[in-house]
Amino acid sequence: MSPRQVFPALSLHAQALQCGRGGTVLGRPVDLAVAPGTALLLRGPNGAGKTTLLLTLAGVVEPLEGNFALRGWDPDEGPVLHFCGHRNAVKPRLSVRENLQFWAQVNGGGGLAVPQALEQVGLDMLANLDAGYLSAGQGRRLALARLLVSPRPLWLLDEPTAALDRDGHALVGRLIDGQLDAGGLVIAATHDAIALAGPGRATTLTLERAP
Amino acid sequence: MNAFGATLARDLRLALRGGGDVLTLVLFFVIVGVVVPFAVGPDQALLARLAPGMIWIAAFLSMLLGLDRLFRPDHEDGTLLLLRQADLPLPAIVAAKLVAHWLLAALPLLLASPLLALLLSMDLASFWRTLLSLAVGTPALAAFGAIGASITVGIGRGGLLAPILIAPLSVPVLIFGVGAIPAGPGPDQSGSALLFLAAISLIACATAPFAAALAINAGED
Amino acid sequence: MSAMTVVSAPKQRWWNRIAHPGQFVAWTRPLLWPLVLCTALLFAVGLWFAFFNSPQDYQMGDTVRIMYVHVPTAWLSQFVYATMAVSALGSLVWRHPLADVAMKAAAPLGASFTALALFTGSLWGRPTWGTFWEWDGRMTSTLVLLFIYLGIIALWRAFDDQLRGARVIAVFTLVGAVNIPIIKFSVDWWSTLHQPASVFRADGPRMPGSILTPLFVMFFAFTFLFITLQLKSMHTEIKRRRVMSLERRAVQGAADA
Amino acid sequence: MIDLGPHALFIVSAYCGVALVVAALIGWTLLDARRTERRLADLEARGIRRRSAGPAA
Numbered sequence: 191m192s193p194r195q196v197f198p199a200l201s202l203h204a205q206a207l208q209c210g211r212g213g214t215v216l217g218r219p220v221d222l223a224v225a226p227g228t229a230l231l232l233r234g235p236n237g238a239g240k241t242t243l244l245l246t247l248a249g250v251v252e253p254l255e256g257n258f259a260l261r262g263w264d265p266d267e268g269p270v271l272h273f274c275g276h277r278n279a280v281k282p283r284l285s286v287r288e289n290l291q292f293w294a295q296v297n298g299g300g301g302l303a304v305p306q307a308l309e310q311v312g313l314d315m316l317a318n319l320d321a322g323y324l325s326a327g328q329g330r331r332l333a334l335a336r337l338l339v340s341p342r343p344l345w346l347l348d349e350p351t352a353a354l355d356r357d358g359h360a361l362v363g364r365l366i367d368g369q370l371d372a373g374g375l376v377i378a379a380t381h382d383a384i385a386l387a388g389p390g391r392a393t394t395l396t397l398e399r400a401p
Numbered sequence: 402m403n404a405f406g407a408t409l410a411r412d413l414r415l416a417l418r419g420g421g422d423v424l425t426l427v428l429f430f431v432i433v434g435v436v437v438p439f440a441v442g443p444d445q446a447l448l449a450r451l452a453p454g455m456i457w458i459a460a461f462l463s464m465l466l467g468l469d470r471l472f473r474p475d476h477e478d479g480t481l482l483l484l485r486q487a488d489l490p491l492p493a494i495v496a497a498k499l500v501a502h503w504l505l506a507a508l509p510l511l512l513a514s515p516l517l518a519l520l521l522s523m524d525l526a527s528f529w530r531t532l533l534s535l536a537v538g539t540p541a542l543a544a545f546g547a548i549g550a551s552i553t554v555g556i557g558r559g560g561l562l563a564p565i566l567i568a569p570l571s572v573p574v575l576i577f578g579v580g581a582i583p584a585g586p587g588p589d590q591s592g593s594a595l596l597f598l599a600a601i602s603l604i605a606c607a608t609a610p611f612a613a614a615l616a617i618n619a620g621e622d
Numbered sequence: 623m624s625a626m627t628v629v630s631a632p633k634q635r636w637w638n639r640i641a642h643p644g645q646f647v648a649w650t651r652p653l654l655w656p657l658v659l660c661t662a663l664l665f666a667v668g669l670w671f672a673f674f675n676s677p678q679d680y681q682m683g684d685t686v687r688i689m690y691v692h693v694p695t696a697w698l699s700q701f702v703y704a705t706m707a708v709s710a711l712g713s714l715v716w717r718h719p720l721a722d723v724a725m726k727a728a729a730p731l732g733a734s735f736t737a738l739a740l741f742t743g744s745l746w747g748r749p750t751w752g753t754f755w756e757w758d759g760r761m762t763s764t765l766v767l768l769f770i771y772l773g774i775i776a777l778w779r780a781f782d783d784q785l786r787g788a789r790v791i792a793v794f795t796l797v798g799a800v801n802i803p804i805i806k807f808s809v810d811w812w813s814t815l816h817q818p819a820s821v822f823r824a825d826g827p828r829m830p831g832s833i834l835t836p837l838f839v840m841f842f843a844f845t846f847l848f849i850t851l852q853l854k855s856m857h858t859e860i861k862r863r864r865v866m867s868l869e870r871r872a873v874q875g876a877a878d879a
Numbered sequence: 880m881i882d883l884g885p886h887a888l889f890i891v892s893a894y895c896g897v898a899l900v901v902a903a904l905i906g907w908t909l910l911d912a913r914r915t916e917r918r919l920a921d922l923e924a925r926g927i928r929r930r931s932a933g934p935a936a
Contacts, residue, residue: 208631211621211786214870249629250482251621257630265627269486277479283418284411295407298488340488552794555787556780565776566794569769570801573808580815590815597811601804612797619714619789684884688893695897731904738900745893749886847901851908858912861919868922 197343197373199226200270202247204258209239209246216242217397219256226262227391229366229376231384234397240379241275243397244346247377248273263343268298271344276352278333282322286313289321290335297340307338311361326353334365345369347378360385367391404489405497412501415474422470426463427509433459434517445522452521453531453582457575459517460510460535464542465564467506471498471550472617473560481554481617491614499547499610506546507539527582534581534595541574541602544609551613555620573601643719643860650853657850664843671836679833688746690836694844696739696760699767702732702848706774707799710792720856722788723863725795726778727855731848733771739764759810766805770798784863 204222208215216239224230232240245251247258248271263270280289290304301307308314311331316324324332330353337345350362363385366376370391378384386392416422437455438448475481484494511532518528548570549563556562580594672690679686706728712721743761744754755761774791781787 211783214867245621248486250485253629253631255631257628259626259628261626263627268488270627271486273483273486275479275482277477277482279479279483281411281415281478281480283415288411288414292407292411293483296404296484296487296489296494298404336483548794548797552777552790553780555790557782558780562773562776562780565769566773569766569773569805570798572766573801573804576808576812580812597808608800612793615714616790616793619786619793621786678884683886684890685886687890691893691897734900734904738897741896741900742893745889745896749889851904854908854912858908858915861912861915865915865918865922868919872922872925 197226197341198262199373200260200262200343200375201226202258202260202344202375202377204247204256206256207243207246207253207258208255209242209251210254211242211245211251215254217399220395220397222258222395224375224377224393226375227370227373229370229378229386229392231392231394232377232379232397233381233394235399238397238399240397241348244273244275244348244377244379247271248346260344270342271346272297272337272340272342274333274337274345274347274350276348278329279336280321280324280329280332282320284321285318286321286324286332287317289332290339293336294339297336297342299340301341302338304339307335310338310365311335312357327355327358330354331358331361334362337365337369341372341374343374345374345376345378347376347380349380350378351380351382351384404487405493408484408489408494408497409501412498413504416470416501416505422467423505423509426467426506427513429466430459430463430510430513431516433462435520437521448521449523449527450584452518452523453527453534453584454579455521456514456517456531456535457538457578460507460514460539461542461571461575463510464506464539464546465567467502468546468550468563468567469560471502471547472554473550476554485618491617492610495547495551495613495617496610499543499606499613502547503540503543507535507543510539511535527584530582530591534578534598537581537595537602538574538578538598541598541605542571544602544605545570545574547609547613548616551616551620554617574598577601643723643863646720647857647860651857654850654853657846657853661843661846661850664839664846668836668839668843671839676832676836685746685749686833688742689833690840692739692742692746693837694841695735695742696764697841698844698848699732699736699739699764701845702728702735703767703771703799703802705852706732706795710795710799713788713792714796717789722785722792723856723859724852725788725792726784727852727859729771729774729778731851731855733768733775735844735848736764736768736771740768757813759806759813762813763802763806763809766809767802770802774798784866 202222202224204220206219206221208219210216216237217234220243222230232243234240242251246253250273260270279293281292284292286308287304290307294304302310305314305317308317311334313324313328313331313335316328321329321332330350334350345366351359354362359382366378366384367387369376370386384392434455437451441447441451472481475484485491487494514532514535515528518531523531545567546563549567552566553560553563577594577598581591581598583589583591668690672687676687678684706725709721709725709728712718713725740761743764744756747756747761748754774795777791777794778784778787781790
């Protein structure tokens with residue numbers, strides 16, 4: 191399974207975090223406390239602000255009110271999170287290996303080597319294929335492989351199982367388990383259930399639309 | 402290879418493998434130059450006098466054309482959002498893209514300018530001088546281009562807006578660019594013009610990555 | 623584990639809370655009418671001075687009267703850009719909600735004053751220089767400034783999400799502000815290079831008192847006009863933002879129902 | 880009117896131009912203000928209460 195990469199004990203806390211984009215308030219103020227080595231699954235109808243919450247935690251969007259803190263991470267150790275959104279950030283004209291190599295170099299490798307990461311996500315046979323030929327599900331797997339090549343404690347996943355088949359779901363479960371084993375945090379917005387090893391590893395938070 | 406080299410190599414590979422992107426810019430540059438005699442008439446003396454200005458205008462327009470390719474593809478497939486989490490700060494990544502933009506947009510024009518010089522009946526001395534001023538001036542155009550592209554990346558149909566935004570900012574580059582080519586009567590100030598041009602290029606290349614990164618961050622996603 | 627990175631909403635510093643858009647409108651609305659009266663008065667006095675109480679210039683005769691409109695508008699085109707640059711700083715550094723509104727309200731005003739400066743300048747140039755357009759340093763850099771203003775207005779119209787657009791446009795405004803001196807210098811260098819330096823300088827350095835007074839009065843008249851229009855369009859912009867958020871809320875409400 | 884000398888035409892047209900543009904500016908500002916206020920009144924009349932929270936009060 192994934193190598194024993196022990197992260198410092200990291201926890202995420204948010205107090206009355208109110209997210210929004212373009213001035214419109216999305217969802218209700220959120221209180222979070224994600225203990226080290228656990229996952230948080232975000233549920234809720236479309237437009238409840240799941241993606242906006244993830245973007246806020248990723249530091250891309252600014253919170254309207256309240257704040258959140260990441261305890262246990264020294265900022266000058268470099269970037270702390272991986273964001274995996276709906277768009278897979280895959281260049282069609284580059285081959286699958288070149289895509290992953292680029293991300294390994296840009297995010298500063300240190301995790302699995304490119305061939306092993308491709309093997310983990312089941313794309314090792316297509317390494318030399320241009321990424322333009324990949325299906326949506328395979329593109330999603332390539333995006334997930336990016337998380338493996340450079341280990342980071344916090345994963346922010348926006349519907350990781352989108353466009354994936356049944357064993358794709360199992361793959362996502364395995365990857366998240368691997369990350370939690372290594373002491374990292376995972377926050378995933380998802381509609382379908384993600385099977386994790388232990389029951390206590392994931393808490394669920396359901397967001398509703400703003401009143 | 403660190404993140405800077407990786408971004409630079411990837412952009413070059415994407416453009417060169419992308420089929421024809423570089424070629425279209427060079428063709429546009431040559432066509433703008435070739436059109437001039439049709440508009441102005443074949444009179445050799447007049448063409449020779451206009452040539453430096455025309456080569457600069459052709460370079461200026463074709464660099465504007467190549468702007469949209471700088472950030473928009475990365476924005477649309479989500480790469481730009483992830484580049485903010487890269488090991489390297491965003492200004493450094495933007496600097497790598499700026500260098501790639503200069504190599505892909507400006508260098509081919511320098512290589513194609515002898516053809517234009519021939520067509521516009523330029524003499525050899527002022528051709529070398531034009532080449533030198535282009536080499537010194539185009540980094541500034543690339544830098545302003547990067548700023549314009551980063552500002553309009555967030556807008557859906559912003560592709561047309563970037564050239565309008567950076568044209569006023571590029572006026573000094575055009576003035577000193579053509580001024581650096583000694584021509585005709587009047588005091589010969591081409592030496593000082595070249596120095597001013599170099600100064601503008603250095604300032605622009607030094608500050609553009611930070612301004613562009615600031616615009617990308619301010620644009621959020 | 624003391625290392626911790628806290629990210630919080632931009633905390634409302636005291637002047638953020640005070641100059642809350644809602645309060646701003648309430649506080650400045652009573653200012654509007656006095657400003658309008660003051661502007662009208664200044665214009666009346668200024669025009670009276672300009673036409674009835676100032677001598678002809680010994681060289682240019684009566685055309686000097688155009689200067690009473692040309693100089694204030696030319697100066698305003700710079701002053702409005704300066705206020706936009708300051709608002710841009712406010713919007714980027716302190717994320718002040720009013721700064722975005724001020725920046726957006728000032729752009730069309732600045733563009734109009736710059737266009738007026740060019741219009742009156744060319745009308746003044748015709749009798750003195752013999753041509754409507756003279757590629758002299760100041761006129762050309764005003765023309766480039768006009769294109770920067772129009773670029774900024776085009777940017778405002780291109781961004782559908784005004785709040786996100788504001789900070790991006792603030793970056794461009796600041797980049798423009800840094801480049802204006804460079805443009806002014808390069809255009810001056812360029813115009814002196816290509817043109818024999820013996821062009822007749824329209825406004826001589828020393829101006830008799832009788833010409834200065836109308837100039838100052840018109841100067842303040844135009845400045846007050848700008849301040850009044852700026853305030854009024856800021857109020858409108860704040861209301862427009864409220865309309866947009868209400869409309870979005872209506873759409874969300876409809877989606878729920 | 881006082882004698883404006885040989886170039887009266889330029890002086891008058893300069894001032895007329897300025898008056899025209901200033902009038903247009905004032906007119907546009909007032910029109911825009913009235914139109915926005917009317918739209919705001921409509922929306923609030925339709926009972927879309929704005930939640931008290933949210934920065935753009």
